[in-house]
Amino acid sequence: MKNFWNNLYGWFDERLELKELVNFMEKKYVPVHRHSIWYYFGGVSLFLFIIQVATGILLLFYYKGTEDLAFESIQFIMSKVEFGWLIRSIHTWSANLFILAIFIHMFSVLFEKAYRKPREVTWITGVLMFFLALGFGFSGYLLPWNELAFFATKVGSDIVGAVPLIGEPLKIFMRGGEDVTGATLSRLFGFHVALFPAIFSSLLIIHLLLVQRQGMSQPMEFEGKKKHELKKMPFFPNFFLRDLILWLLVLNVLAILAVFFPSELGQKADPFAPAPEGIKPEWYFLFMFQTLKYFPAHIWFIEGEVVGVLLFGAAGILWLLVPFWDKRSSRGERNKLINYIGLFAVMFIIVLTILGWLS
Amino acid sequence: MNYSKNNFEKQGRRNFLKYLLTGGVVGFTGAVLYPLIAYLKPPKQADVEVSTVSGGLLSELEKDSGKIVRFGNKPVILVRTINDELRAFEATCTHLDCTVQYKKEMGVIWCACHNGKYDLAGRNIAGPPPRPLQPFRVVLKGDEILISKQS
Numbered sequence: 302m303k304n305f306w307n308n309l310y311g312w313f314d315e316r317l318e319l320k321e322l323v324n325f326m327e328k329k330y331v332p333v334h335r336h337s338i339w340y341y342f343g344g345v346s347l348f349l350f351i352i353q354v355a356t357g358i359l360l361l362f363y364y365k366g367t368e369d370l371a372f373e374s375i376q377f378i379m380s381k382v383e384f385g386w387l388i389r390s391i392h393t394w395s396a397n398l399f400i401l402a403i404f405i406h407m408f409s410v411l412f413e414k415a416y417r418k419p420r421e422v423t424w425i426t427g428v429l430m431f432f433l434a435l436g437f438g439f440s441g442y443l444l445p446w447n448e449l450a451f452f453a454t455k456v457g458s459d460i461v462g463a464v465p466l467i468g469e470p471l472k473i474f475m476r477g478g479e480d481v482t483g484a485t486l487s488r489l490f491g492f493h494v495a496l497f498p499a500i501f502s503s504l505l506i507i508h509l510l511l512v513q514r515q516g517m518s519q520p521m522e523f524e525g526k527k528k529h530e531l532k533k534m535p536f537f538p539n540f541f542l543r544d545l546i547l548w549l550l551v552l553n554v555l556a557i558l559a560v561f562f563p564s565e566l567g568q569k570a571d572p573f574a575p576a577p578e579g580i581k582p583e584w585y586f587l588f589m590f591q592t593l594k595y596f597p598a599h600i601w602f603i604e605g606e607v608v609g610v611l612l613f614g615a616a617g618i619l620w621l622l623v624p625f626w627d628k629r630s631s632r633g634e635r636n637k638l639i640n641y642i643g644l645f646a647v648m649f650i651i652v653l654t655i656l657g658w659l660s
Numbered sequence: 661m662n663y664s665k666n667n668f669e670k671q672g673r674r675n676f677l678k679y680l681l682t683g684g685v686v687g688f689t690g691a692v693l694y695p696l697i698a699y700l701k702p703p704k705q706a707d708v709e710v711s712t713v714s715g716g717l718l719s720e721l722e723k724d725s726g727k728i729v730r731f732g733n734k735p736v737i738l739v740r741t742i743n744d745e746l747r748a749f750e751a752t753c754t755h756l757d758c759t760v761q762y763k764k765e766m767g768v769i770w771c772a773c774h775n776g777k778y779d780l781a782g783r784n785i786a787g788p789p790p791r792p793l794q795p796f797r798v799v800l801k802g803d804e805i806l807i808s809k810q811s
């Protein structure tokens with residue numbers, strides 16, 4: 302048996318020169334310091350993404366993405382298909398944890414200034430993946446074609462329409478027409494299972510390759526310290542095994558959530574029924590949504606909502622470009638401003654999410 | 661003399677090729693992108709042209725109640741007030757597109773999405789809606805309620 306594996310390894314080694322890869326793996330280290338725990342959240346996000354792909358493919362085997370059949374096919378998955386409820390519940394829960402993990406990962410990178418030179422591109426691909434994750438959430442929300450999703454999508458896409466110039470064409474593009482109809486379902490379905498995964502995977506590959514190529518970012522205090530003062534642990538197997546244990550833990554949490562709080566389905570969407578009470582976007586949109594409520598109907602001659610949407614758009618672009626306007630961190634100087642901005646963003650998101658939740 | 665003339669000619673030929681190439685690339689990109697963008701733009705669906713729809717029988721609509729009626733592919737809200745008047749409005753909230761409903765307890769047309777309120781003349785009176793609801797004309801033909809576009 303051992304011989305067989307050796308031969309197999311030899312066969313590939315001869316063709317691919319695996320030696321270099323093994324050497325590379327052996328030399329990969331993870332810095333050890335009091336903030337090391339944050340290194341794990343990238344891996345957790347990756348794990349949850351893998352779960353999303355796997356359960357998503359499973360759901361595709363039964364889901365039908367049309368106006369007449371979408372709701373019924375999910376009903377079928379939930380009630381007739383064995384463990385269908387479990388797969389669907391895991392998919393929804395994992396989606397939520399995925400976004401949570403990305404939030405944590407992103408903010409920890411921000412506070413550690415790990416985006417500073419030379420890791421600008423890693424940050425940008427990461428933020429783009431974060432935006433895509435929100436897109437996954439928005440498009441996936443409509444797929445069960447229930448009442449709540451129908452009106453939430455109407456409201457969400459109408460807000461997009463508020464953007465000057467490009468808003469209206471973008472809204473029609475998203476909806477596949479003037480209104481939210483079966484055409485919208487087809488489109489968002491296409492985005493959710495084909496377009497977004499394709500773009501996301503490309504970004505993810507770049508992101509991971511860069512992390513491998515450049516190694517883990519070290520905290521800024523490490524710079525200028527002597528080599529032997531720096532504590533580190535080998536990526537393989539030490540860090541890798543810790544990663545695995547955490548993944549196992551996440552999987553368990555996921556299973557518990559999915560079993561005890563399975564996803565609901567609600568009422569089938571009816572375009573000729575009044576909107577039900579309690580329309581709320583998913584929690585990760587709630588803070589934006591709640592903020593928009595505080596804008597007055599008109600600011601000068603512009604609609605308040607337009608101002609709000611534009612401000613969020615500008616914030617998103619600034620966020621994407623952090624490594625380019627925070628020159629100080631790249632020069633190795635401390636930049637307290639980023640900490641304040643990050644802290645403000647965290648507080649803002651938490652407070653408004655809670656307010657949105659309570660209202 | 662001969663040499664520079666030659667050079668000049670070469671420069672001309674090079675420029676010519678450059679324009680040809682640039683033009684080609686631009687033309688090619690356009691030829692690829694145009695159909696793609698045109699494809700993504702959803703075709704105008706012929707609006708179901710209706711001028712009048714039936715709102716059901718008066719005897720089946722209680723006083724102080726309302727219902728949603730299908731007007732082509734748009735929802736319209738029909739309300740029978742306490743004073744036994746019939747009113748109809750476009751049921752799409754002017755705020756963010758939700759479908760409104762008649763709220764008995766408050767005697768208003770209400771939007772559940774963000775708690776927007778309209779009075780029974782369709783005027784936005786509370787909450788976020790920025791504009792009043794578009795009114796429709798209601799007439800009675802025997803017991804049947806007919807709803808039509810206001811001209």
Ligand code: FES
Pocket residue numbers: 753754755756757758771772773774775776787788789
């Ligand atoms: S959509 Fe009606 S109040 Fe917002």
